[in-house]
C-alpha cells in the first residue's frame with residue numbers, strides 16, 4: 001500500500017510533466033484503438049461482402065477444382081455431402097453449383113459467357129443473387145411448357161447480344177462427357193449492371209444446367225454459410241475429416257489473394273502502430289529518465305538505507321505502469337465512445353477505397369474487446385521495457401554521492 | 407564489552423596518480439563498543455565522512471577491513487551488504503534526506519517495509535519513535551512542511567525504527583542553528599542512554615562534541631587522538 005502511495009505521489013510530483021506524458025500515452029492508445037478498429041472493421045465488411053455475395057464461408061470441391069477448374073472434376077454424391085452438412089450445428093445454410101464456360105448466341109450476335117447452374121431455392125438463401133436482379137423475375141427450377149429452362153443473364157451479356165426479357169438465348173458448350181452441348185433458354189431476368197463482376201455470367205437453374213452439360217446429379221461446388229464466420233477454419237477442417245474424398249476450403253483459401261493482401265496490409269498497419277509506439281515511448285522514456293535523474297539523491301538514500309537495486313527498479317516500473325494504467329483508463333473513456341460511433345454510424349467516403357480488391361465507400365469500425373486489449377497489452381509491455389533503463393540508472397546511483405552532496 | 411564495529415588498518419585512497427593521490431583514510435584502527443556515544447572530529451578534509459561511509463559499507467576500502475558484529479563486510483555480496491545496512495545500520499545525513507513525497511510517519515515506516523515488518527508492528531513502532539523524538543502530532547506532515555530540526559528528528563526516528571545495532575550520523579547538526587543542534591543532540595543522547603543505542607557521529611561544532619563520551623580526532627586521514635571521557 002505504501003509502495004503504491006509512493007508511486008502515485010511521485011507521479012503527481014511533477015503534475016504538468018506527468019500530465020503531458022499521460023496525454024501522449026492516451027493519444028497513442030486512442031489512435032491505435034481507432035486504427036485497429038477501422039482496419040479490422042473495413043476488412044470484416046469486405047469479407048462479409050464477398051462471402052455473402054457469392055463465395056460463402058466454406059467451399060467444397062473435387063480435388064484441385066478450386067485452382068484448376070475442369071468440368072470433369074465433379075462431386076458425384078452431393079446428397080451424401082448434404083446429409084453431413086445438414087447435421088453440422090455450425091452450418092446455417094449451403095447450396096450447390098455447377099460451372100462451365102460457354103458461347104452464347106442470339107439473333108444479334110454472340111459472346112463468351114460463364115455459365116453457373118444454381119440450386120434455385122438454396123441459392124436465394126446462400127448468396128445475393130436474388131437481390132442483384134435489375135429486371136425481370138427470379139427463375140423457376142422447371143422448364144416451361146415448351147420444354148425450355150429459364151436463364152438469368154448478366155447485364156453485359158444482355159448488352160452484347162442485344163437481348164431482353166422473354167428473348168431466347170442459345171448456349172453452346174462442351175458436356176462433361178465430351179459431347180457438344182447446346183440448348184435454348186428463355187431470359188427471365190437481368191443481373192447487375194454493365195460493370196458488375198457478374199456482367200458476363202449466365203445463371204441457369206441447377207437441373208437445367210446439369211442436363212445442358214450432361215452431368216446429371218453431379219455438381220462442382222458446395223458453398224456454405226456458417227452461423228459465425230470466425231469458425232470457418234475449424235469447421236472446414238472438421239468437414240475435411242468427415243468428407244475425405246473431397247477438398248474443403250475456408251474462405252481464407254477460397255479468396256486466397258484477398259486474404260494475402262489483407263494479411264500484408266495488416267502487417268503494414270502493425271509497422272505503423274509500432275512506429276507510433278516508438279514515438280510515444282521515446283517521449284515517455286525521456287520524462288522517466290528526467291525524473292529519475294532529478295531524484296538520484298533519493299535513490300542514493302534508499303540504497304544507503306538498504307533498498308536492494310531490484311527494489312528500486314521495480315519502484316520505477318511501478319510508477320510507469322501506474323501512469324500507463326491511468327492513461328489507459330482515460331484512453332478507454334475516449335476510445336469506447338469513438339469506436340462505438342464509428343462502428344455503428346461509420347463514415348461515408350467521398351471516393352470508394354480498395355479494400356483487398358473490393359471497393360468500399362462506407363467504412364465502419366469493429367467494436368470487439370480485441371480492438372481495445374491489443375493496444376493495452378502493447379502499452380503495458382512497452383511501459384515495462386521503457387522503465388528498465390531509467391530503473392537501472394536509479395539502481396546504480398552510489399549512495400556515497402547522495403550523502404556527500406550539500 | 408561487545409564490539410559493534412571494528413576497523414583494521416583501514417585505508418581509502420582517492421586518485422591513482424602517486425603525486426595527486428589523497429589518503430582520505432590512512433591506517434585507521436577504531437573499535438566502537440556497544441552503547442558508546444562517539445564523535446569523530448577534525449578539520450575539513452580530514453577524512454571523517456570517508457571513515458563513516460566505510461564503516462557503514464557504503465564505500466569500499468582500498469585496503470584494510472571493517473568488521474560489523476564480528477563479520478567482515480568486505481566478504482559480503484552486494485545483496486548481503488544491502489541487507490546488512492537495512493537490518494544493522496541506521497544512517498542520519500547532514501541534509502536530512504527524507505523522501506519528500508512521504509509524510510513523517512511514512513518516512514519512518516518505509517524502512518520497516520523494506521525489512522518486512524508487518525503492518526501492525528510498523529504502526530506501533532512509528533508511534534513510539536515519533537514520541538521518542540518529540541514529534542507526536544506532526545506525523546502527517548510532509549518534510550517540506552517541517553523545520554530543519556523537525557526533519558532531522560524524523561531522520562533520527564527513521565534510523566531508530568529499523569532497530570539497528572549502530573547509528574552513523576555525518577554532521578547531523580551542521581544545517582541547524584546551534585540551539586536546535588544542541589536540542590537534537592540531546593535527543594540522540596537520550597536514546598543512547600535510555601535505549602543503549604550506539605551512535606557515531608562527526609561534527610565540527612565545539613558545543614556538540616562536548617556532549618560526546620568519546621572523541622576521535624582525525625587529521626589527514628589518520629586518527630590523531632582517541633579520548634574517552
Ligand SMILES: Nc1ncnc2c1ncn2[C@@H]1O[C@H](COP(=O)(O)OP(=O)(O)OP(=O)(O)O)[C@@H](O)[C@H]1O
Nearest residue numbers: 420421428429430449450451452453454455456457
Ligand atoms: N570521491 C572523492 N574523490 C576524490 N577525493 C575525495 C573523494 N571523496 C573525498 N575525497 C577527499 O578525501 C579527503 C577526505 O574527505 P572527507 O569528506 O572524508 O573529509 P571530511 O573530514 O568529512 O571533511 P568535511 O569536514 O569537509 O566534511 C578530502 O581531501 C577529500 O577531498
Ligand SMILES: [Mg+2]
Nearest residue numbers: 454455456576
Ligand atoms: Mg564530511
